[in-house]
Amino acid sequence: MSRGLGRIERAILDIVEDDDHYQHSYAAEDLAVEVYRLLDEEKSDDDRRLARAHVVAVLRAMHSLVRKYPDRFALTGGKGRESLWLVPRERLSQPIEANSAA
Numbered sequence: 216m217s218r219g220l221g222r223i224e225r226a227i228l229d230i231v232e233d234d235d236h237y238q239h240s241y242a243a244e245d246l247a248v249e250v251y252r253l254l255d256e257e258k259s260d261d262d263r264r265l266a267r268a269h270v271v272a273v274l275r276a277m278h279s280l281v282r283k284y285p286d287r288f289a290l291t292g293g294k295g296r297e298s299l300w301l302v303p304r305e306r307l308s309q310p311i312e313a314n315s316a317a
Contacts, residue, residue: 220283223276226250231303240291242298247273277301 220228230249231241247269277299281288286304293299 223250223272224280227276241301243270243273
C-alpha cells in the first residue's frame with residue numbers, strides 16, 4: 216500500500232516548485248528552517264529554534280524524494296561535515312560557468 220508523500224516531503228516540494236523552475240540547490244539546514252518555520256539564530260528569545268531532530272527529519276525526506284523522483288532530483292555533498300544538498304537534475308546537466316574577467 217502506497218502512502219504517498221509525507222508532510223515534510225510535500226513541504227520540500229512546495230518550496231522547490233515555488234522557485235524559478237528549479238534554479239537553486241537546497242541545503243538540508245535551510246530546508247529545515249523553511250519547513251518548520253523556525254529561527255536559525257542562537258540569540259533568539261523565542262524557544263523555537265532549529266534542532267538536530269528537525270534537520271534529520273528533513274534529511275530523511277530528501278532521501279525519500281530522490282528515491283521517489285530520481286528523474287527530478289539528486290543529492291550531492293554530505294561528506295564529513297559538509298551539508299547535503301538537494302539538487303534538481305536539470306541543474307546537474309548544466310555546465311558550470313566560470314567567472315573570469317578576461
